[in-house]
Structures are given as structure tokens and as C-alpha cells.
Amino acid sequence: MDTDPTTTACAVYSPTLNFENAWTLTAGTSVFSAELIAIAQALKHIYNLDDHPLEVMIFSDSSSAIKTIMSATQTNNEAVSDARETIASLKSSGTATSIVWIPSHTWIEGNEKADRLAATECTKQNGNKIANNLSAEEIISLTKANWRDDLLSTLRQCQKKCIQVRTRLGVIxxxxxxxxxxxxxxxxxxxxxxxxxxxxxxxxxxxxxxxxxxxxxxxxxxxxxxxxxxxxxxxxxxxxxxxxxxxxxxxxxxxxxxxxxxxxxxxxxxxxxxxxxxxxxxxxxx
Structure with a gap:
């Protein structure tokens, strides 16, 4: 997963399957959702293979994403539902699935490679897009961010220096x-x-x-x-x-x-x- 102020991307890398891919996500997608979508995309790729392996392990540096997928907690994040459904489908076809946490930024080659893929995807004007739906929390967060930007833009029309110098709302x-x-x-x-x-x-x-x-x-x-x-x-x-x-x-x-x-x-x-x-x-x- 990678993000810049306007773009969020995620990536999957598998040297065993000789597969790598990265996707640009809907504007406003959170880092948490990007991690979930990366896991879901990896699961879908495995499910779509002609020959299903007996066992598969997916590595992610997001412990919160792994815990959410593996729990029974209800959620309105569609990436969680996608991942859970694909795990169930793999299980019914004879594939045991494990999602394993690994630490980030510790020079684990596969993880570093996925980060680089996502970072490169963020720089592309016409990237490989996924039109994922935003969760309720992300919609609220995006609405608040747009409201803050609009309010700050309006405030900057004021002639007072103490208002014009502001780059964000809140207390200085x-x-x-x-x-x-x-x-x-x-x-x-x-x-x-x-x-x-x-x-x-x-x-x-x-x-x-x-x-x-x-x-x-x-x-x-x-x-x-x-x-x-x-x-x-x-x-x-x-x-x-x-x-x-x-x-x-x-x-x-x-x-x-x-x-x-x-x-x-x-x-x-x-x-x-x-x-x-x-x-x-x-x-x-x-």
C-alpha cells in the first residue's frame, strides 16, 4: 500500500506465482482499506488459478487488516466481505488459507517490492484503477476534509494576516x-x-x-x-x-x-x- 495527498494505491507481489500487480483506488480510500483490498486481490488471484494449491499463505504488514478479516465482526467495508467470501470459496475448493503478519520497513524483500509497486502506481496519471466503494467512515472523512478545504479557502479571502497565513484549521x-x-x-x-x-x-x-x-x-x-x-x-x-x-x-x-x-x-x-x-x-x- 502507498498513498500521497491525492492518490491511494495498493499492490500484490508473489515470486512463487510469478505475479505482481498494483491498483489505483477510489479517491478518499483509507490506508486501512487499501491494505484490505490488497489482501482481497491476492486471494482473488489465487482463487482464479487453474490449479488450486492445497495451502496458501498471504503476508501483510497490517495487523489491523488481518484481525478484521479473520474476526466475525460485522463491517460495512466491502473489501472485508470480499476477502472473507474468497477465503470461504478457497476452503470449499480444498485450499487452506493463512494470512500472516510481517513487520513493515524491515527489508523483507517481498514486502518492500509491494511497497515500491504501490508507490509507482501512485505516480501514474492513468493507472490500473479499482472502482472500490468507500465505506461509511471514509465517506464521512472525505466530506469533512472537503468541508475543511472549502472553509479554509473562504477564510483566506479575509484581509487579516492572522487568517491568510493559515494552511489548516485548528488551533495554532x-x-x-x-x-x-x-x-x-x-x-x-x-x-x-x-x-x-x-x-x-x-x-x-x-x-x-x-x-x-x-x-x-x-x-x-x-x-x-x-x-x-x-x-x-x-x-x-x-x-x-x-x-x-x-x-x-x-x-x-x-x-x-x-x-x-x-x-x-x-x-x-x-x-x-x-x-x-x-x-x-x-x-x-x-
Whole structure:
């Protein structure tokens, strides 16, 4: 079995029968189903031989697929039913069937060969397709994935950087903080909805957008975090950390919006920013 973001494939390899084949599966097929389908295809090939052997052993690196086939549990996955029915048909024709688990990625030649066949199949535009029906779980999973993609695409039309940088839904962990007040402050800064004078001016054109400490600059998040002389001493540790890690001292980096930075560094930047907000008293202005 092999998979890439858009294609799932499975393969069968038998040096004894001089047989190998690979198939491209229906979009949305899970890894679990791909393993089941590979076993079912191997069983079908054996059943269709002119001379049925007295005994056959099929090797798979999916213990979950083997356990599911060999159990009596009801399932809506058609590959399980196919495998069970073929095993019963082989038994009635005099062939004893065993499905044996083997570890994956341990250089077992037959297993490595099957993996290579499946990987190659994934790269083909017009592969050897099996129009397998998706299970209920796979349909639900595919529907959710499509919904997430559509929602993310819609969200990206927003002009806010904190939305545009997202590559997936869910929580970005370094955007949170255990302290609720700090977490709220960080979210306000990223979203651009805060109590700084620049935002007050957007609501009331008669208000003063300039720095409340008397400096000649618009009081926005960039001024507050990067340049306001009032807080220069408090941002020293943050500035030194970014410089020491060869990172730019800029708003996106400080607010965790540069997703190219590794998570461990992101958390350190967030903690230094939290310290700056609290020690400077800026947190009470946002």
C-alpha cells in the first residue's frame, strides 16, 4: 500500500506465482482499506488459478487488516466481505488459507517490492484503477476534509494576516497562552481589533490616533511592539533573542505569524512577548 495527498494505491507481489500487480483506488480510500483490498486481490488471484494449491499463505504488514478479516465482526467495508467470501470459496475448493503478519520497513524483500509497486502506481496519471466503494467512515472523512478545504479557502479571502497565513484549521498552539488576559491581548494584536488609538480613530474620526505617550507616530500595534521609545528597555530581551536566532525584529515574527519558524522557537518568542506586555504595562492598553 502507498498513498500521497491525492492518490491511494495498493499492490500484490508473489515470486512463487510469478505475479505482481498494483491498483489505483477510489479517491478518499483509507490506508486501512487499501491494505484490505490488497489482501482481497491476492486471494482473488489465487482463487482464479487453474490449479488450486492445497495451502496458501498471504503476508501483510497490517495487523489491523488481518484481525478484521479473520474476526466475525460485522463491517460495512466491502473489501472485508470480499476477502472473507474468497477465503470461504478457497476452503470449499480444498485450499487452506493463512494470512500472516510481517513487520513493515524491515527489508523483507517481498514486502518492500509491494511497497515500491504501490508507490509507482501512485505516480501514474492513468493507472490500473479499482472502482472500490468507500465505506461509511471514509465517506464521512472525505466530506469533512472537503468541508475543511472549502472553509479554509473562504477564510483566506479575509484581509487579516492572522487568517491568510493559515494552511489548516485548528488551533495554532503558540497563539494561545495559559494566562487568559495575555491570550486575549495576543489575539487582539493579531486581529487588529484592540484599544489602541489607531483603532479608536477608525471608529471615531474625531479621536486622536497618535501615540498616547506624546511621540510623533500613529499608535498601532507595530509602533507599540517595535518602535515606541517608552517601552524600549522592556523589549531588549525580545530583540536580543531574535537577533541571536537570525530572525527579523518585525511584527509578523513577534506575533507568531511567520509559520516558517519552528514551533519551539515560536513558543519562546511568545513567552518573551508576554513578558514584554506585562512588564511594560502595555497589556492594560490593549
Amino acid at each position: 498552539k503558540w497563539h494561545q497562552h495559559n494566562n487568559r488576559k495575555i491570550s486575549t491581548c495576543l489575539h487582539r494584536l493579531r486581529a487588529g481589533h484592540h484599544y489602541l488609538n489607531s483603532f479608536r480613530y477608525r471608529i471615531d474620526q474625531e479621536s486622536d490616533p497618535s501615540c498616547r505617550h506624546g511621540f510623533e507616530a500613529t499608535e498601532n500595534s507595530q509602533h507599540l511592539l517595535l518602535t515606541c521609545p517608552k517601552h524600549e528597555n522592556h523589549r531588549t530581551r525580545l530583540r536580543l533573542f531574535l537577533s541571536g536566532n537570525h530572525l527579523p525584529f518585525e511584527e509578523d515574527t513577534i506575533l507568531g505569524l511567520n509559520l516558517a519558524i519552528d514551533p519551539r522557537t515560536q513558543f519562546k518568542i511568545r513567552n518573551l512577548l508576554a513578558n514584554f506586555l506585562v512588564q511594560s504595562g502595555v497589556i492594560n492598553s490593549i
